[in-house]
Amino acid sequence: MRALVLSGGAGTRLRPLTHTSAKQLVPVANKPVLFYGLEAIAETGITEVGIVVGVDSAAEEIKEAVGDGSQFGLDVTFIPQDAPRGLAHAVLIARDFLGDEDFVMYLGDNFIVGGIKALVDEFRREQPAAQILLTQVPDPTQLGVAELDAYGKVIGLEEKPKQPKSDLALVGVYMFTPAIHEAVRKIKPSWRNELEITHAIQWLIDQGMDLRSTVISGYWKDTGNVADMLEVNRTILETxxxxxxxxxxxxxxxxxxxxxxxxxxxxxxxxxxxxxxxxxxxxxxxxxxxxxxxxxxxxxxxxxxxxxxxxxxxxxxxxxxxxxxxxxxxxxxTPAPRVPKAHRLVLGDHSRIQISS
Missing domain, CATH: 2.160.10.10 (Hexapeptide repeat proteins)
Structure with missing residues (x-):
């Protein structure tokens, strides 16, 4: 089994920091958030990891920080993506690296307390075509959202819907068999001109393949904005x-x-x-x-x-x-320079004025 870590993207919600740095390298408790994901993958026993990066200075920064992966006990291969074209596009360009092995796809700016070992072990044991993680969120309009039937089985997925059919959002960790490779070739770009992984998973559902979902109750954050970064930092510091x-x-x-x-x-x-x-x-x-x-x-x-x-x-x-x-x-x-305070007055004769200094 292999792992595919997505570390491209412009990081627009973390600007201006991401104008000059990779969002995945912003430190949480003095360690880049990407490193927590790599450590979580290493804990599962997976050693072969492909990291999808852009073709900019942020990509070079990630390569320098991660190196060959040996600091995590991993063997890392970097896979360049010319532009952010969607999560399914990342799977498409990683085909040669992934081969015909099962794999975990992990979004490099996501954070899950407790890791993913138990979830990967379950996937290895049960061998569904795909397994996704879900969690309840207050605003699902900004995420991929799952629709479940009366028995709790996923019957549909939507990407950032205006009218969500549930409050269960996809967490940025996915497990796939090689069946996903046909799915990413069959789908077409969305209105965002991206190949959406939700569309590829929906294709698997439509083909009658076995899709499993797990609703996680533990802590998860997409560290895409300042508020979430500070919240994850708080959570780690408490340990x-x-x-x-x-x-x-x-x-x-x-x-x-x-x-x-x-x-x-x-x-x-x-x-x-x-x-x-x-x-x-x-x-x-x-x-x-x-x-x-x-x-x-x-x-x-x-x-x-x-x-x-x-x-x-x-x-x-x-x-x-x-x-x-x-x-x-x-x-x-540093402090701003002190500007001398002054009052400019034009007073008529015999005036009386009080000034609070």
């Missing part, structure tokens, strides 16, 4: 085991589940967990609040920050109260 490998002076306070990585320095500061301070980072005369991750080689000086993600080589100095923020790498955040 931290406290650890101080860096230097913390006697007047600093470390409260709760806090990780201070090797080479980090904390002076005259208060850090309230769950939080993580990356290697080589300096925190001085500052407050770092709960659900904050600060990557390596940053400077947090005379500032307050909480419920935020700060990427590497960034400085925040002299800034009071940053929260619910996602700050990219190589960023400088």
């Amino acid at each position: 931290l085991e406290p650890k101080v490998e860096g230097t913390v002076d006697d007047v600093s306070e470390i409260i709760g589940r806090v990780v201070i990585e090797a080479g980090a320095t904390v002076t005259a500061s208060r850090i309230v967990g769950p939080a993580i301070i990356g290697r080589g980072t300096t925190v001085a005369d500052s407050y770092v609040g709960p659900f904050t991750s600060v990557e390596h080689d940053c400077r947090i000086v005379d500032s307050e920050i909480e419920f935020s993600i700060v990427e590497h080589d960034t400085s925040v100095e002299g800034v009071r109260r940053i929260e619910a923020s996602l700050i990219g790498h190589h960023v400088q955040v």
